[in-house]
Amino acid sequence: MKEYTSNKYNNSFVSVVSALVRGMGLTLRHFFKAGKRREATYVSDKDYFGQNQSQGLVTLTYPYESLPVPEVGRYRLHNEIDDCIVCDLCAKICPVNCIEIDAIKATEDIGLTSDGTKKRLYAATFNIDLAKCCYCGLCTTVCPTDCLTMTKVYDFPETDVKNMIYHFTDLSPEQAQEKREKLEKQQAELAEAKAAVLRAR
Amino acid sequence: MLAVILCIVFLLMVVVPVVYAERKIAAFMQDRLGPTEAGPYGILQPILDVIKLLEKEDIIPANADKKLFAYAPVVIFAAVLAGFAVIPISPNIISSGAYLGIFYLLAIISLDVIGLLMAGWGSNNKYAVLGAMRSVGQIVSYEIPAGLAVLCVVMICQSLDFQEISYQQGILMPQFAGLEKETNYLFGIKSLGLDVTQIGGITTWNIVRMPFLFVAFVIYFISSLAECNRAPFDIPEAESELVAGFHVEYSGFRFGALFLAEYSLMILVSLVAVILFWGSWNTPLPNIGAVALANWTTGSVGSWSGNMWGIFWLLSKTLLLCYTQIWIRWTYPRLRVDQLMHLCWKVFTPIMLGLVLLCGIWRLWMI
Numbered sequence: 001m002k003e004y005t006s007n008k009y010n011n012s013f014v015s016v017v018s019a020l021v022r023g024m025g026l027t028l029r030h031f032f033k034a035g036k037r038r039e040a041t042y043v044s045d046k047d048y049f050g051q052n053q054s055q056g057l058v059t060l061t062y063p064y065e066s067l068p069v070p071e072v073g074r075y076r077l078h079n080e081i082d083d084c085i086v087c088d089l090c091a092k093i094c095p096v097n098c099i100e101i102d103a104i105k106a107t108e109d110i111g112l113t114s115d116g117t118k119k120r121l122y123a124a125t126f127n128i129d130l131a132k133c134c135y136c137g138l139c140t141t142v143c144p145t146d147c148l149t150m151t152k153v154y155d156f157p158e159t160d161v162k163n164m165i166y167h168f169t170d171l172s173p174e175q176a177q178e179k180r181e182k183l184e185k186q187q188a189e190l191a192e193a194k195a196a197v198l199r200a201r
Numbered sequence: 202m203l204a205v206i207l208c209i210v211f212l213l214m215v216v217v218p219v220v221y222a223e224r225k226i227a228a229f230m231q232d233r234l235g236p237t238e239a240g241p242y243g244i245l246q247p248i249l250d251v252i253k254l255l256e257k258e259d260i261i262p263a264n265a266d267k268k269l270f271a272y273a274p275v276v277i278f279a280a281v282l283a284g285f286a287v288i289p290i291s292p293n294i295i296s297s298g299a300y301l302g303i304f305y306l307l308a309i310i311s312l313d314v315i316g317l318l319m320a321g322w323g324s325n326n327k328y329a330v331l332g333a334m335r336s337v338g339q340i341v342s343y344e345i346p347a348g349l350a351v352l353c354v355v356m357i358c359q360s361l362d363f364q365e366i367s368y369q370q371g372i373l374m375p376q377f378a379g380l381e382k383e384t385n386y387l388f389g390i391k392s393l394g395l396d397v398t399q400i401g402g403i404t405t406w407n408i409v410r411m412p413f414l415f416v417a418f419v420i421y422f423i424s425s426l427a428e429c430n431r432a433p434f435d436i437p438e439a440e441s442e443l444v445a446g447f448h449v450e451y452s453g454f455r456f457g458a459l460f461l462a463e464y465s466l467m468i469l470v471s472l473v474a475v476i477l478f479w480g481s482w483n484t485p486l487p488n489i490g491a492v493a494l495a496n497w498t499t500g501s502v503g504s505w506s507g508n509m510w511g512i513f514w515l516l517s518k519t520l521l522l523c524y525t526q527i528w529i530r531w532t533y534p535r536l537r538v539d540q541l542m543h544l545c546w547k548v549f550t551p552i553m554l555g556l557v558l559l560c561g562i563w564r565l566w567m568i
Contacts, residue, residue: 031229
């Protein structure tokens with residue numbers, strides 16, 4: 001059988017043995033550098049690609065140490081419900097339909113968001129199923145009040161997939177029911193008033 | 202009976218750290234961390250592995266040859282364990298001071314091959330049969346250069362007794378019955394006239410008594426890798442093609458026995474290499490004038506210190522060789538079958554035949 005080898009390592013005894021010795025030397029060098037460890041440095045650190053990081057063990061014992069991610073990391077979604085106007089834009093643009101919103105019209109004045117937009121709706125449900133989420137970030141770009149953002153948290157496994165649904169609403173079911181009844185009452189009163197006006201004609 | 206139990210305990214005390222070392226050294230050479238979770242630095246990992254193996258179900262495939270399948274691990278482990286019987290541990294600790302120790306060892310280790318064939322054939326699995334056939338072909342072939350390397354030492358030492366060979370390689374030589382009047386000369390050559398009997402240390406090791414034995418040692422060491430089915434000669438187990446070779450169908454305790462036998466064989470061949478070439482339980486430090494390093498690090502025969510020094514030197518040399526085996530495993534890729542046979546029959550066997558002749562001539566200069 002013809003052996004295909006480069007010129008540097010032909011099949012002569014000396015070149016074979018020197019290649020074997022070089023191989024052994026390589027692994028031994030790595031073995032003796034095993035005292036050094038890669039450090040969990042940030043990507044902007046001067047040493048991130050530096051000499052010290054390319055020597056020694058590269059593994060990080062993950063749950064105990066991990067590479068820092070940027071502050072603007074785009075992982076888990078978070079909704080600041082106080083700033084949310086429940087406009088439903090995020091739910092509409094979501095390509096995987098992981099956002100579920102149920103809005104109730106407010107009967108009274110419920111204040112402004114932090115950027116001065118008037119809030120008119122309560123969110124009876126504002127659920128994001130992060131098991132479905134594909135982390136495209138479209139919902140955060142359409143959000144008019146910038147209340148829906150992506151955070152740097154990426155490690156949030158659950159033993160039950162139901163726990164991957166995050167509830168962002170600040171209303172309890174009883175409160176939501178109360179708001180709903182108030183709205184119905186107001187609607188009924190308005191309808192009554194309208195009917196009265198019509199009757200008066 | 203007591204000797205067997207002591208032997209198994211001793212074996213476990215060496216094998217368990219070697220299994221741990223294998224994982225850690227492999228990790229360090231590949232820039233990984235290795236086991237870290239079980240105990241500090243993962244030192245409990247091999248013990249937990251053993252417990253896991255004992256807990257597992259003992260599966261015998263429906264179409265396997267039940268008797269062959271069941272007894273193969275016993276045969277393999279018994280063959281390797283029996284080899285330890287003639288290994289001297291210190292100047293006066295040896296399970297069986299057989300006069301034909303080396304002959305017995307080579308014979309009993311060859312029994313391993315039958316166990317491998319039993320396991321491979323009994324499994325009724327094509328990968329197991331392929332692995333077993335490769336394994337047997339490889340072991341039978343490599344026994345020839347390994348046997349010739351041992352023969353070189355036997356010719357130099359004129360003995361088949363491991364303990365006698367051990368005594369010949371140190372300052373305790375005159376205390377062995379039958380060697381009282383012997384003299385060790387530097388490089389074994391009498392006409393040089395340099396008497397090193399009382400200097401001892403490395404100067405009386407076989408590797409120095411006959412410097413060409415270093416070549417024999419290298420060939421013996423490589424052949425022993427092939428006999429242990431270890432990388433780069435692991436084609437019988439070739440994970441990427443044969444899954445696991447002859448023990449692919451084994452699980453639980455039986456797999457544990459095969460695994461233990463594999464690592465025990467690795468230690469056994471290292472022990473034999475140390476005894477035959479690297480001075481057995483003798484200290485490497487020579488007596489230099491008034492600085493009697495060899496005497497200080499040897500102790501006297503039968504004393505507590507003598508035994509402790511003997512065990513210490515033998516084990517440290519053996520573990521160094523085991524480290525080299527592990528080091529080689531994580532450095533070199535696997536050989537092809539044709540390369541393997543080429544190396545054995547066309548390279549090692551002719552070299553060893555030449556060396557046997559050279560050793561015969563050297564022996565003539567020694568007397």
